[in-house]
Amino acid sequence: MSVREISVDEITKTIRRLCMESNTDLGDDVIEAYKKGLETEDSPVAKDIFRQYLENAKISKEEGIALCQDTGLAVVFVELGQDVHIVGGDLYKAIDEGVRQGYKDGYLRPSSLDPLTRKNFGDNTPAIVHIEMVPGDKLKLTVAPKGFGSENMSRVVLFAPAVGVEGVKKYIIQRVDESGPNPCPPVVVGVGIGGTFEKAALIAKKAITRPLGQRNPNPDIAKLELELLEEINKLGIGPQGLGGKVTAFDVHIETYPTHIASIPVAVNIQCHCDRHKEAVL
Amino acid sequence: MEESIRITTPLTDEILEKLNIGDRVLISGIIYTGRDAAHKRLVELVEKGEELPFDIKGQIIYYVGPTPPKPGMAIGSAGPTTSYRMDPYAPILMEKGLKDMIGKGSRGENVIEAIKKFKAVYFGATGGAGALISKAVKKAEVVAYEDLGPEAIRRLEVENFPVIVVNDIHGRDLYVEGKKKYRAL
Numbered sequence: 001m002s003v004r005e006i007s008v009d010e011i012t013k014t015i016r017r018l019c020m021e022s023n024t025d026l027g028d029d030v031i032e033a034y035k036k037g038l039e040t041e042d043s044p045v046a047k048d049i050f051r052q053y054l055e056n057a058k059i060s061k062e063e064g065i066a067l068c069q070d071t072g073l074a075v076v077f078v079e080l081g082q083d084v085h086i087v088g089g090d091l092y093k094a095i096d097e098g099v100r101q102g103y104k105d106g107y108l109r110p111s112s113l114d115p116l117t118r119k120n121f122g123d124n125t126p127a128i129v130h131i132e133m134v135p136g137d138k139l140k141l142t143v144a145p146k147g148f149g150s151e152n153m154s155r156v157v158l159f160a161p162a163v164g165v166e167g168v169k170k171y172i173i174q175r176v177d178e179s180g181p182n183p184c185p186p187v188v189v190g191v192g193i194g195g196t197f198e199k200a201a202l203i204a205k206k207a208i209t210r211p212l213g214q215r216n217p218n219p220d221i222a223k224l225e226l227e228l229l230e231e232i233n234k235l236g237i238g239p240q241g242l243g244g245k246v247t248a249f250d251v252h253i254e255t256y257p258t259h260i261a262s263i264p265v266a267v268n269i270q271c272h273c274d275r276h277k278e279a280v281l
Numbered sequence: 282m283e284e285s286i287r288i289t290t291p292l293t294d295e296i297l298e299k300l301n302i303g304d305r306v307l308i309s310g311i312i313y314t315g316r317d318a319a320h321k322r323l324v325e326l327v328e329k330g331e332e333l334p335f336d337i338k339g340q341i342i343y344y345v346g347p348t349p350p351k352p353g354m355a356i357g358s359a360g361p362t363t364s365y366r367m368d369p370y371a372p373i374l375m376e377k378g379l380k381d382m383i384g385k386g387s388r389g390e391n392v393i394e395a396i397k398k399f400k401a402v403y404f405g406a407t408g409g410a411g412a413l414i415s416k417a418v419k420k421a422e423v424v425a426y427e428d429l430g431p432e433a434i435r436r437l438e439v440e441n442f443p444v445i446v447v448n449d450i451h452g453r454d455l456y457v458e459g460k461k462k463y464r465a466l
Binding site: 240 | 346412429461
């Protein structure tokens with residue numbers, strides 16, 4: 001198998017474009033979920049919120065104004081084919097340069113800062129980069145800007161095995177219930193079950209980038225996703241937490257083997273503005 | 282949107298008396314922006330007994346950190362940020378005369394109590410609709426803390442700025458009542 005070369009310049013250019021597109025162009029799956037929400041709700045206030053979401057998405061796409069002022073930290077998933085050779089520089093630097101250019105040229109808000117001094121870096125770098133090695137000679141880049149109204153509502157917990165599936169379900173529902181209006185519902189609930197402390201969080205985050213309505217390939221997990229979605233939509237929170245029938249658009253669960261002593265559970269909440277764009281080089 | 286109530290700032294007690302939770306309201310006039318870092322600085326000034334950089338009496342603060350404006354626009358994307366982070370500061374500002382707040386998300390007990398005590402209103406703007414909301418902002422100028430970038434305090438001239446009454450001066454809370462009405466568990 002020969003090695004394929006990909007230049008860092010191409011990576012920078014692609015990241016720049018994905019940052020701008022993800023912040024102004026919602027996926028069709030999300031637009032459809034808004035339309036379905038508008039039909040499902042009966043309260044005038046909840047209906048009005050869905051109309052605003054739809055109008056907002058239209059204005060954002062047509063005029064290139066960010067969907068939300070919280071243009072997030074730039075979370076970047078990299079699936080790096082093991083037969084790819086990156087040339088011309090450093091991959092992390094190339095991604096950061098793409099974020100720097102995309103956020104500046106797209107009039108996106110710089111939100112990244114020092115966690116303690118709170119001094120804003122002004123260019124939204126560094127990106128939060130997760131690299132996964134995969135077979136093949138392609139490079140897949142996914143940019144998923146993560147707003148922190150919803151990120152702040154997310155949690156990781158390490159349960160004793162005695163808690164069981166019922167306990168895990170109860171916890172996930174409770175997390176959405178306690179988050180109430182804060183994460184800008186209807187939410188997408190990314191759940192990671194298993195692994196270690198950090199693995200659970202990472203698979204929960206990646207679960208959010210799955211298209212709405214797409215189920216986990218394991219039928220038992222898929223069933224669990226649908227059961228949770230049904231229960232969550234009985235909470236009454238509704239769009240913007242003002243009361244309604246649509247509290248979540250979907251629940252995406254990813255699992256990973258874990259230790260005999262634990263059930264790690266991560267719940268990563270995503271707001272209704274479920275932004276992510278991908279490209280394959 | 283035909284059922285919306287149109288109001289103009291300053292919001293007097295007479296105007297606020299008529300507002301009830303769930304009312305869709307269009308605000309025109311002047312509002313000020315402020316979020317985490319600006320609130321911290323304002324409250325530090327109050328604690329030192331110093332003057333605030335703008336006259337807060339009877340005013341509205343909108344919790345927002347907008348994106349940079351594109352050429353020809355007054356402001357960039359400008360939806361609300363989550364309000365609870367301003368809870369430690371809001372009652373102190375209400376005591377100084379702040380009348381209303383626009384944000385999104387639940388408020389703590391301390392703020393709910395202060396809202397009742399000072400007869401204030403908490404409005405919810407639609408989170409994740411920043412492009413739509415930007416259209417209601419006709420003019421924006423930084424009045425304090427320019428060094429904070431998106432967190433600077435701005436004076437906004439708004440026209441038909443869309444909000445919903447979440448906490449009214451009659452002590453009701455839409456987040457509590459709305460959820461209760463639709464809860465099926």
